[in-house]
Amino acid sequence: MITFDAVTKRFPDGTVAVDDLTLEAPTGEITVLVGPSGCGKTTSLRMINRMIDASEGKILLDGVPVQSIAPPTLRRGIGYVIQQAGLFPHRKIVDNIATVPYLLGWDRKRARGRAMELLERVGLDAALAGRYPFQLSGGQQQRVGVARALAADPPVLLMDEPFSAVDPVVRTTLQEELLRLQSELNKTIVFVTHDIDEAIKLGDKVAVLRVGGRLAQLAAPKTLLSEPSDDFVREFLGHDRGIRRLQFVSTEGLRLRTDLTVRQGGEGGSSEEPWLLVVDEQGGPVGWIAGARPGELEPFGTFLYGRDSMRSALDAALLSPSGCSVAVDDEGKVVGVATREALDEALAEAADG
Amino acid sequence: MGEGPPSLWEWIGRNWDTGRAGSIKDLLLDHLTMSLVPILLALVVALPLGLACVRWRWLYQPASGLMNVVYALPSLPVFMLLISVTGLTQTTVIIPLAFYGVAVLLPAVVGGLDSVPDHVRQSAVAMGFTPRRRLLAVELPIAVPVVLAGLRVVAVSSISLVSVGALIGQGGLGGLFTRAYQNPFMPPVIVGIVLIVLLALIADGLLVLAQRLLTPWVRARKGATS
Numbered sequence: 001m002i003t004f005d006a007v008t009k010r011f012p013d014g015t016v017a018v019d020d021l022t023l024e025a026p027t028g029e030i031t032v033l034v035g036p037s038g039c040g041k042t043t044s045l046r047m048i049n050r051m052i053d054a055s056e057g058k059i060l061l062d063g064v065p066v067q068s069i070a071p072p073t074l075r076r077g078i079g080y081v082i083q084q085a086g087l088f089p090h091r092k093i094v095d096n097i098a099t100v101p102y103l104l105g106w107d108r109k110r111a112r113g114r115a116m117e118l119l120e121r122v123g124l125d126a127a128l129a130g131r132y133p134f135q136l137s138g139g140q141q142q143r144v145g146v147a148r149a150l151a152a153d154p155p156v157l158l159m160d161e162p163f164s165a166v167d168p169v170v171r172t173t174l175q176e177e178l179l180r181l182q183s184e185l186n187k188t189i190v191f192v193t194h195d196i197d198e199a200i201k202l203g204d205k206v207a208v209l210r211v212g213g214r215l216a217q218l219a220a221p222k223t224l225l226s227e228p229s230d231d232f233v234r235e236f237l238g239h240d241r242g243i244r245r246l247q248f249v250s251t252e253g254l255r256l257r258t259d260l261t262v263r264q265g266g267e268g269g270s271s272e273e274p275w276l277l278v279v280d281e282q283g284g285p286v287g288w289i290a291g292a293r294p295g296e297l298e299p300f301g302t303f304l305y306g307r308d309s310m311r312s313a314l315d316a317a318l319l320s321p322s323g324c325s326v327a328v329d330d331e332g333k334v335v336g337v338a339t340r341e342a343l344d345e346a347l348a349e350a351a352d353g
Numbered sequence: 354m355g356e357g358p359p360s361l362w363e364w365i366g367r368n369w370d371t372g373r374a375g376s377i378k379d380l381l382l383d384h385l386t387m388s389l390v391p392i393l394l395a396l397v398v399a400l401p402l403g404l405a406c407v408r409w410r411w412l413y414q415p416a417s418g419l420m421n422v423v424y425a426l427p428s429l430p431v432f433m434l435l436i437s438v439t440g441l442t443q444t445t446v447i448i449p450l451a452f453y454g455v456a457v458l459l460p461a462v463v464g465g466l467d468s469v470p471d472h473v474r475q476s477a478v479a480m481g482f483t484p485r486r487r488l489l490a491v492e493l494p495i496a497v498p499v500v501l502a503g504l505r506v507v508a509v510s511s512i513s514l515v516s517v518g519a520l521i522g523q524g525g526l527g528g529l530f531t532r533a534y535q536n537p538f539m540p541p542v543i544v545g546i547v548l549i550v551l552l553a554l555i556a557d558g559l560l561v562l563a564q565r566l567l568t569p570w571v572r573a574r575k576g577a578t579s
Binding site: 049051071072073074075076080082083084085086087088089090091099100103132134145148158 | 470472473475476477478479480481482483486491494495497568569570
């Protein structure tokens with residue numbers, strides 16, 4: 001656990017970057033520091049590994065003040081990932097990843113073995129080990145950055161806007177990979193971003209900081225969206241926070257109809273219904289047909305029943321002229337159909353809850 | 354020398370190794386000494402000086418300004434000044450050349466260290482490098498291409514400048530030019546020019562080779578962008 005106890009950082013020129021910050025980043029969870037530029041989020045992060053020293057207050061790492069540990073020793077026990085990855089251009093990928101093990105005095109063979117293990121773990125081809133950083137794409141470099149931070153298996157990981165320099169598609173993939181890794185590794189992660197969507201997606205807890213380095217609110221993403229503490233937080237969350245809150249509402253228990261499907265090329269279903277879903281031999285969705293005039297197949301949208309959020313279910317419904325969304329299982333087989341009425345009920349429930 | 358003027362090759366054959374001072378071989382070795390020693394001295398001085406200038410920024414302007422003034426001094430009066438201390442020796446040639454070398458290498462060392470991207474430096478700090486180890490394992494290796502580029506200039510100019518020392522009787526192959534001045538006879542001049550250019554080309558080639566061996570990642574980088 002990382003504890004900020006009334007921490008203030010005042011720079012020599014008098015600017016206060018962090019003002020009386022008190023918060024806890026619990027063990028094994030992702031705590032996101034988010035806020036506009038000038039809110040002291042990066043300064044706060046860097047005070048944890050003493051790249052910047054606090055002016056007042058204490059930062060504790062599992063109860064031990066970081067001030068009592070010599071910086072190089074402290075830093076070798078804390079993984080660190082930054083925006084442009086910060087890879088060493090003159091070192092091969094494998095040696096970049098093995099940096100901290102080398103610093104800790106591991107022998108070359110063991111360090112490189114560990115590096116190869118991590119290369120695979122972050123989803124990179126072993127063939128990249130012998131390349132230099134400039135031969136990799138931005139997304140690949142960022143993965144190497146994560147692998148390097150994990151190399152000595154530190155319990156704590158600090159991430160400073162690690163995904164903001166890559167394109168949106170790669171960013172989404174990297175975010176998902178981080179969540180996957182975290183589910184396996186359970187590190188104590190402090191993640192800094194200016195992107196509230198990223199904060200909500202990744203954080204177990206989100207700390208919203210305002211300019212001048214004051215904590216505005218510390219809460220779970222869902223609470224943040226439903227109960228912003230003040231106008232600053234409300235504004236920072238943006239206008240569509242209601243819709244975004246739906247990503248924390250499960251589709252488990254969403255009422256499904258199973259009588260609206262019809263086998264491809266086969267009979268069945270009632271022509272009373274305005275829309276019927278055509279499924280193939282394997283039970284996968286093919287398209288919607290208007291019940292009254294069969295023929296043309298219309299597009300459909302699917303969501304993983306019980307796993308995807310209400311936001312995905314609603315999104316799937318909007319993709320189809322039928323206004324219904326198709327619930328599928330892990331194998332892509334149709335479980336049932338969520339009609340407008342069913343979605344409506346679930347939305348009403350979400351609004352109450 | 355015989356009756357008619359000897360041909361170029363005859364002259365070379367006769368003067369290559371006479372066993373006395375002033376043979377071509379002798380001059381060549383002198384030339385090598387007087388150009389290589391300043392290059393090494395310049396490197397040995399410029400590296401720590403450059404590091405100090407990066408560490409204490411205020412030092413850089415006065416240091417590079419002073420070196421530029423030294424670089425601007427014409428070599429002849431410098432020789433005259435030094436003769437009173439070091440006499441008509443190789444040292445008198447080596448000292449100014451070493452200073453010229455420092456003048457070129459100092460900005461190269463500082464520029465090389467400045468070429469280390471900030472995020473690379475930051476991540477080295479964050480991973481727990483001690484300042485010393487960071488310098489040796491991260492910053493200096495990344496500075497190598499820029500420093501070597503400066504060293505190539507120093508090597509070539511130093512090899513060429515040694516010949517000026519002939520004015521005080523210590524010019525290595527430059528001695529071949531002063532002889533022609535006294536006696537208009539072309540073979541020594543041609544031999545002098547060719548050997549000096551060859552030396553410069555060889556030194557430059559060796560440095561390019563060193564760069565390839567020391568910094569394979571620079572080539573990799575070019576390969577990636579082409």
